[in-house]
């Protein structure tokens with residue numbers, strides 16, 4: 001075991017390479033760094049009393065293909081992933097949590113928590129206690145205060161292992177006191193090969209750092225799915241691009257002698273459903289929008305009217321309920337595991353599959369850009385169109401196994417088992433996926 005482990009944990013920023021440093025520290029508050037330096041130096045030279053690390057587990061690589069439907073392998077030739085299927089485990093579908101949106105599902109995947117417990121109840125939502133909005137695309141995603149539970153990288157680090165993240169929702173925030181040992185600020189334009197190269201360098205222990213757990217994220221199928229729809233020919237090119245990326249990854253892992261001693265789990269966060277400009281519900285034709293705050297958007301809306309207006313607005317929407325369903329938060333179905341969290345607004349409106357709920361203003365803004373006749377997600381997680389993807393491969397997994405759909409809350413426990421670490425409290429069931437592992 002590497003006896004410098006404690007030192008590295010204590011001073012992660014000093015160990016960054018120049019390239020990583022530019023990503024890692026660019027957004028750091030410089031004052032905070034100055035305040036930290038004495039503390040870091042002190043920590044570096046005193047013995048670090050961490051739980052003594054176990055033997056290195058087989059490294060684990062968690063890959064997300066955003067918006068990759070459970071049936072996309074049948075949509076385009078995918079020779080590289082087919083090879084992994086033959087020698088690994090494929091699910092007929094993975095059931096996302098509701099709402100079937102990107103941030104809630106990615107965060108559930110790494111915590112095993114339903115959204116009412118994880119706190120990430122949508123891609124955007126309002127917290128009445130913080131009196132602030134969480135929103136993808138803003139600095140809020142980097143603030144630890146929004147995130148509940150314990151992501152797998154925190155669980156792993158606490159138990160003596162090293163982690164890295166080439167993007168993952170939540171990875172840029174200090175959660176439960178920790179960041180991943182290495183992480184990058186989100187940059188959707190980073191070339192796919194550069195993402196793979198970074199992950200492989202961490203997994204293979206180049207540059208003085210060897211990770212036991214790494215995440216990789218790609219948005220191609222979500223981007224194309226929104227623009228052109230899941231039935232389009234264009235989506236095939238995004239699927240092929242990701243398949244080629246897997247080919248490149250395997251090749252690089254072989255070159256660095258990491259392959260075949262690595263467990264790889266490829267997942268997606270949700271599926272994608274075809275939409276049409278002919279299936280649009282205009283919110284402002286149903287209710288007056290003054291005094292109603294829309295905190296989460298199409299096709300599942302969180303609506304917060306002023307206090308006295310909650311019931312009148314709800315009744316109005318209920319009377320016109322056609323191609324959507326409307327709920328008071330307290331009436332949300334239990335199976336969605338949302339209603340106990342006040343970040344969910346008082347009124348929730350969910351479009352039926354293939355329908356969209358937009359204001360005239362929103363419609364005008366996106367008209368002509370493709371999205372109105374492309375695809376979207378966020379719908380009821382019971383809809384098979386929303387089912388996500390799961391493929392696992394490596395020495396710990398059985399081979400040539402196809403399994404029935406299961407819920408994505410089970411992934412966290414599965415990953416803890418693979419890394420042989422004690423999971424934090426979560427909503428999964430430890431034994432649920434044990435049958436896919438070689439004992």
Ligand code: AMP
Pocket residue numbers: 066101102103123136137141167168169170186188217219222223
């Ligand atoms: P959605 O709106 O649910 O389709 O979200 C997908 C989009 O989320 C992607 O196209 C990215 O632009 C964005 N995204 C994904 N991961 C991150 C991240 N870690 N940080 C910020 N934005 C992200």
Ligand code: ZN
Pocket residue numbers: 066067101102103222269270
């Ligand atoms: Zn997504």
Ligand code: ZN
Pocket residue numbers: 067102222226377
């Ligand atoms: Zn999306």
